[in-house]
Amino acid sequence: MRNCIVAQSGGPTAAINASLAGILEENERSGYFDRIYGALNGITGIFDRRFLDLTAKMDDDPAFTKKLAITPAMYLGSCRYKLTADTEDASVYEDIFSVFEEMEIDSFFYIGGNDSMDTVLKISAYAKKTGSSIKVLGIPKTIDNDLMHTDHTPGFGSAAKYIAASLREVWHDTMIYHVKSVTIVEIMGRDAGWLTAASALAREDETTAPHLIYLPEKPFSVPKFLNDLHQLLDNQDNVVVAVSEGIRDKDGNYLSAGVSTSDTFGHSQLSGAGKALELLVKEAFRVKVRSIEVNILQRCAGHMASKMDLTEAAALGAHAVKCASEGLSGHMMIIDRLGNEPYTTQMATYPIEKIANGVRSVPLSFINEEGNDVTGEMLAYLRPLIEGEPKISYKDGLPEYLSVRHLIKR
């Protein structure tokens, strides 16, 4: 028997299950693996011996991979678990490899973001060190688009599409009244501004939102921001501002406001940048101000997934199966962009040690000099990634996704 284990880790995206579907479909073509097991809740599923036989799922339902590919979040569940170095404690590694042996595992695929690639690095290095022939490969996913050495990451395109569509609808909502108003939209991305930049795709023409865009890659100055706003409000009624949750001043301090309950057991915490800017703008201008936090739907809105994103996510999963069959280990699958007109890419690989624990920020050439918008180069980069709409099946008026009841721990 030649089997493999797949697991998912990190935060959810609309595309991570498409990579899993890509693995299953490629193996259906090639027949390289006899059985494909899904470990539940990432690497912890191996510790706890919690597995799903995905080949059996495919046998039971011929449409399984099609449904899987459009189901958002994580069919196999996730975990937040950092492996300690094997030099400190080898017992965890011994446990993992004893499971591999017992289950006749040939390859281990880990679909995830930065932290997950650290796990791929450590397990593949341990395999090499101990002379194990088991292949360990990483498949990227993160809405943050901040993994090194890949043109972009699966999950980003769908999140970008959701954000751009939301901003477009927020603009239509905002401009119905003739009163001066400022709407501040806070978007995810603590260290990299890719998702906030995607808000620029919402523009229908030069009058439409967003009118100002601030990314964490450039220091945020409150006086400069108020001045930017002031100039716009002189000429138009409604201004929409897109800000990354990660904007910070030149000394690296995040913008935030305090929140506390008024009762005696009052608990307090910090709000995000959007709320802090809302309060600042209210103080500075006599206009209607609202802040909107684009909520977790930006990472799990399957109903607004990008077809291009799902297609590429599946292609990376398929590529991982091919690479494993050719004996590759210790690499992450990457997307190389070959050109924009027409948009063409190829699936490739990169050594995992050069990827794990790095962060890919937005290049400064993608941000305008004033630091309040993105450039044409950024738009050209983003546009192909949100193209196309996958066929989502609706039942009783709602998107129909695969059940994830198997994730409930009894």
Added chain:
Amino acid sequence: MRNCIVAQSGGPTAAINASLAGILEENERSGYFDRIYGALNGITGIFDRRFLDLTAKMDDDPAFTKKLAITPAMYLGSCRYKLTADTEDASVYEDIFSVFEEMEIDSFFYIGGNDSMDTVLKISAYAKKTGSSIKVLGIPKTIDNDLMHTDHTPGFGSAAKYIAASLREVWHDTMIYHVKSVTIVEIMGRDAGWLTAASALAREDETTAPHLIYLPEKPFSVPKFLNDLHQLLDNQDNVVVAVSEGIRDKDGNYLSAGVSTSDTFGHSQLSGAGKALELLVKEAFRVKVRSIEVNILQRCAGHMASKMDLTEAAALGAHAVKCASEGLSGHMMIIDRLGNEPYTTQMATYPIEKIANGVRSVPLSFINEEGNDVTGEMLAYLRPLIEGEPKISYKDGLPEYLSVRHLIKR
């Protein structure tokens, strides 16, 4: 010449432009009006003489009404303007009717919510009093579903669909980790709980979200809420709670938390119920807690509009044209539900004086005895309203809506 004016007022919905499209399409069939004018920004468009010739728009683009029907928010813009009684100041009314005369207006249609129906009441009463033959009719729209004497209101079904789809995706997002977590989702509806109730449609089976639902129609008790949560957390990892922004205690006090900036120019304000509950739950349980405010997309997410909602909104617009041609004035169009299996309705009318300024709350038989869920009766009421998906055209990966540049005041 026999012309009419249409205007829109109140908050945006995904269906209000479908009612406008219904007026245009019915008139194309019947030819009753020569020209249909849109007043920009509600009744204030009449004061300011800001009109759009909608018949000309149709002549210019044969697909105009199709595009209009799926464009969210308000193509004609809105206003918040309450007419003073003509007994206090008749000059505003004289101005309106002088415009009507000048433009050879036969009928005036106002599409809106509660406040807009007050305007319909006053203008129709003034017409009657002064012996004017001008017909004034109201066409309902509000995501809040709280207008009297209609089974439901256009805009509600689309908002309900968006909320249910969001809750389903939030559930998939939430349950990927095996840590005890509470997710509180705050939904619009200050006085009526219809929208919050719609979250119940998200359930795929008895394990899925939302697990608790609180509407403003029943007093909210913090100890009872914490007890409800406690019981659930004993048996499952992830709990999702749907609460109306309008929940209040038995003395009528809204739940809220204070928010303030920490800087010296600190401004402060109140947060919503979701944030207040988040802080309370953090205090009471050692679990991961998050609150999510379903943002303004719940009222303007054209990309998740209900086909049933758009169809009914258009039918009410069409019905208004028929009623005007038959000489009716001082009424609002309503939807009568004839049955649920199959779902059948008829468009009808109701005297405006019995509608304006009333609020239709959720009947107590639609809420369970414990006050933490809805009943099967509510689900049967809601289900047909979110049925079907309209064909949305996408361009460059995003929903393509009609431009609203004409709303920009020069």
